Amino acid sequence: MIDLVAEGCAGAARWFDVIETETSHTRVSFKNNTLYSITSREQSGVGIRVNVEGRTGFSYTNDKARAIDAARRAVECAAFGEEEDLELPSSAEGIFNPYDTGIEGFSLSSEIAGIEEAVASIKNRFPSATVDADSSCTTGRTRILNSRGLDASYQSSIYRISISATIVMEDGSRVDVWDGFSTPAPASIQHLPEAVITQLGNALTVRKIPSGAVPVLFTPKAVARLIGILTAPLSASSVWRGISPFTGRIEERIFNPAFTLRDDPVLADSPFSYPFDDEGVTAKTKDLVACGTLQRFITDLRHAARLGISAEGNGGRNYYSLPSPSFSNVVIVEGREPCSSLMAGISRGILVDQFIGLGQSNTLQGDFSANLDLAYLIENGTVIGRVKDCMIAGNLFSLLAGEVVFSAERERRGSVTAPYILFPSVDLIG
Amino acid sequence: MHDNPRGGQIAQAVNEARGVLNAAACDFAEIRLFAGISNTITLSGSHIESFSVGESIGGSIRVLRDSAWGFISFNDISQLRKRFSRALDIASAAPSRERHAVANMPAGRASFETIMARNLETVSPAEKLECLQSYNAILRSSQSIATTRATYHDTAGRYAYLNSEGTEYTYDRAYCGISLSAIARDGSRIQPFSDSVSGYGGFEIAMNREDMAERVVRTAVDLLSAESLGGGIYRVVADQKLTGVFIHEAFGHLSEADFVFENPRLREIMVLGKKFGPDNLNVIDCGTLKDCAGYIPFDDEGVLPGETRLISNGCLSGRLHSRETALKMGEEPTGNARAVGVTHQPIVRMTNTYIDNGDRSFDEILDAASDGVYACGVIGGETNLEMFTFTAACGYEIKGGRIGKIYRDIVLSGNVFTTLTRILMIGDDRRMFGGLGGCGKAGQSPLPVSFGGPHILIDGVMIGGNL
Numbered sequence: 080m081i082d083l084v085a086e087g088c089a090g091a092a093r094w095f096d097v098i099e100t101e102t103s104h105t106r107v108s109f110k111n112n113t114l115y116s117i118t119s120r121e122q123s124g125v126g127i128r129v130n131v132e133g134r135t136g137f138s139y140t141n142d143k144a145r146a147i148d149a150a151r152r153a154v155e156c157a158a159f160g161e162e163e164d165l166e167l168p169s170s171a172e173g174i175f176n177p178y179d180t181g182i183e184g185f186s187l188s189s190e191i192a193g194i195e196e197a198v199a200s201i202k203n204r205f206p207s208a209t210v211d212a213d214s215s216c217t218t219g220r221t222r223i224l225n226s227r228g229l230d231a232s233y234q235s236s237i238y239r240i241s242i243s244a245t246i247v248m249e250d251g252s253r254v255d256v257w258d259g260f261s262t263p264a265p266a267s268i269q270h271l272p273e274a275v276i277t278q279l280g281n282a283l284t285v286r287k288i289p290s291g292a293v294p295v296l297f298t299p300k301a302v303a304r305l306i307g308i309l310t311a312p313l314s315a316s317s318v319w320r321g322i323s324p325f326t327g328r329i330e331e332r333i334f335n336p337a338f339t340l341r342d343d344p345v346l347a348d349s350p351f352s353y354p355f356d357d358e359g360v361t362a363k364t365k366d367l368v369a370c371g372t373l374q375r376f377i378t379d380l381r382h383a384a385r386l387g388i389s390a391e392g393n394g395g396r397n398y399y400s401l402p403s404p405s406f407s408n409v410v411i412v413e414g415r416e417p418c419s420s421l422m423a424g425i426s427r428g429i430l431v432d433q434f435i436g437l438g439q440s441n442t443l444q445g446d447f448s449a450n451l452d453l454a455y456l457i458e459n460g461t462v463i464g465r466v467k468d469c470m471i472a473g474n475l476f477s478l479l480a481g482e483v484v485f486s487a488e489r490e491r492r493g494s495v496t497a498p499y500i501l502f503p504s505v506d507l508i509g
Numbered sequence: 510m511h512d513n514p515r516g517g518q519i520a521q522a523v524n525e526a527r528g529v530l531n532a533a534a535c536d537f538a539e540i541r542l543f544a545g546i547s548n549t550i551t552l553s554g555s556h557i558e559s560f561s562v563g564e565s566i567g568g569s570i571r572v573l574r575d576s577a578w579g580f581i582s583f584n585d586i587s588q589l590r591k592r593f594s595r596a597l598d599i600a601s602a603a604p605s606r607e608r609h610a611v612a613n614m615p616a617g618r619a620s621f622e623t624i625m626a627r628n629l630e631t632v633s634p635a636e637k638l639e640c641l642q643s644y645n646a647i648l649r650s651s652q653s654i655a656t657t658r659a660t661y662h663d664t665a666g667r668y669a670y671l672n673s674e675g676t677e678y679t680y681d682r683a684y685c686g687i688s689l690s691a692i693a694r695d696g697s698r699i700q701p702f703s704d705s706v707s708g709y710g711g712f713e714i715a716m717n718r719e720d721m722a723e724r725v726v727r728t729a730v731d732l733l734s735a736e737s738l739g740g741g742i743y744r745v746v747a748d749q750k751l752t753g754v755f756i757h758e759a760f761g762h763l764s765e766a767d768f769v770f771e772n773p774r775l776r777e778i779m780v781l782g783k784k785f786g787p788d789n790l791n792v793i794d795c796g797t798l799k800d801c802a803g804y805i806p807f808d809d810e811g812v813l814p815g816e817t818r819l820i821s822n823g824c825l826s827g828r829l830h831s832r833e834t835a836l837k838m839g840e841e842p843t844g845n846a847r848a849v850g851v852t853h854q855p856i857v858r859m860t861n862t863y864i865d866n867g868d869r870s871f872d873e874i875l876d877a878a879s880d881g882v883y884a885c886g887v888i889g890g891e892t893n894l895e896m897f898t899f900t901a902a903c904g905y906e907i908k909g910g911r912i913g914k915i916y917r918d919i920v921l922s923g924n925v926f927t928t929l930t931r932i933l934m935i936g937d938d939r940r941m942f943g944g945l946g947g948c949g950k951a952g953q954s955p956l957p958v959s960f961g962g963p964h965i966l967i968d969g970v971m972i973g974g975n976l
Contacts, residue, residue, distance in 0.1 A: 436898025
């Protein structure tokens, strides 16, 4: 590969790097309580970034045999590209494979049987529910090569499962709930139907709550979505573009001292971990916010050079795109109190799990405004039903700077590991 | 036929696919192939963030065997026979409890081609860059602008669809668009605004968009000093673009028959003839509008699209189907089975969806609104098939029928079964909108769609905001 690319560059390149990816994916889909389809997908591709006389060009192909043509195209594109000079890594250290051999045990028949059992147990409790489910196994290989001699690769594996259930009432109103997880290898799904059943049970009774400011407890699943509003301006590209409200505020205490947010590329048992990023930079664990104080921004090589900061493994890309700063595993550090005692302290408030329309406000400033797809009314510390047809609105940055409590439990939801978070006063419009 | 460097490879694969499908031992099978080239340029502030050109080739095979679906997708299209047996094996591994089947359609054979006024392949990379740079210069023309993002994207390639009924379609497709975004800043206030246009055609789609760039920068700067609208229940006049996203979220998704047939109770609720809105409400999905981003000459199951009237005179009159949902519900396929690319399975999707014109002028609507909010432009929308949100890029106070001060982005929310009945007036000034983004469903995003309508007046809309 490296020879092909070098040949395509025909000596024109000041430097170049290559990303090669291969993935193989198998998925079982259930719709409407029954097996719908089995899907198999194989994808691969090569992306080539070339710097010619200080300017960067990029091209890609998903036909590896034609990598030499892609290299030639990248050289042509460089004439129009950005003027920059990057310090490419010459080696990657501490390489591990975020790959679990257990993934090789993924079997269509046992997945189908497991999901059928889960469907049956949900239907047994709620006969009118319709259940959908997806279970998949993805294995892949990522390889980074560059003109400084780096040639490093790793294998990865992800098992994903999600089960959702819907009950439609006579008036067309509906309850949609889901649960699921992603791990490096297939794991027991036995707890999922129970989680879905509990959510359905809690959501069937609809309660009213008048408009006003109320205590709001976000589940880790909800936090995983909400935190995207904060992680975007913690990216070096937002800083470089002059649109991060946190620019120039390193070492300033911006948030509540109980708040620590980390990027952890080596988090155990997470399929989103990696030994080096998509530019070959060795990945390190780093606090973005430590005890409320801003520590750093995540960056790729380009923005590291632009801002004069160091790259620590956050250059993310597909084979068909240039790198950009991206998080690995986002970790929000847990607090001391168990969730049960946070709940117990709420005389009247809501527990929020799923949103509709989150992230469509002016999120650059931290604003959010969303309909509550799935939320529950808490009275005297107990969930007593669902609240719906209402919205919550606020500013996440102000909320995290004010009074906030993090639960002792935390859950990984996709690439975000978070506790339950309680804000004592958020505006609710009902 | 466009000069597609991979055209030969597709032609060869089409020959093999034809042979494989002729001998197919299954209920139904289809093979989809694509090869094409994409150009993307992204500018940010004074920088060229990326300048890239790349090629993609790939395909997929979907088979229905013994009433079970198997689907495989791949990059390497050279060994279709071998891959076809793998797809059959996969379908056999799925002992379906439910019997899947598809509506049969007569075989069709045709070649389609995007008409390009300015062929994408004859426009030099330098000209594409210069065009985008000229818009970016407009975006940067105000001192209040902190940064910009201007994106140009085009993709041209050949798509081939073949199935076991003998249908064979090829489509030399060219898609082009730009997206312009400006972010204004004043101290801690940061205000983005963006707009996008896209469609099937040549470089002409990207040309002469100076007006759009000027509007984007002007609005971003105006919004910098705008207040937020407080939360509450409002009477809302939606502009044509927001009307489009409103109907896409409030009703379009509910019309997708895969959502309906899956749920027995929803089937009872969504009976044809049921009253959904006022007598003058007409909602249409139409895949044949060539100037719109949701145009398709045939859907990804080889069905020709047409005009589907979803609501006629306020009553439910149709829905969007794939072959499978049509057969299941005893209705006709509508040509709405679409996939985001050949490596994805077709699912029921919208194309170009709109509220048809009524007979009121914009002034009459403002008069009737009296006091309320004029909500304009779109940031996005989402639905759970009961509640939905649609976010306006900005809004204006309406007082005594007159437009007043500007508000920042507004998240509006409604209920799919009640909000349509609250449409009080429908304008006569329909427009359609698309853009480089698109619609997302079941992990397939962004699918090019367009949406639109005239100005409409809606009563009792919930708006999220501080109290």
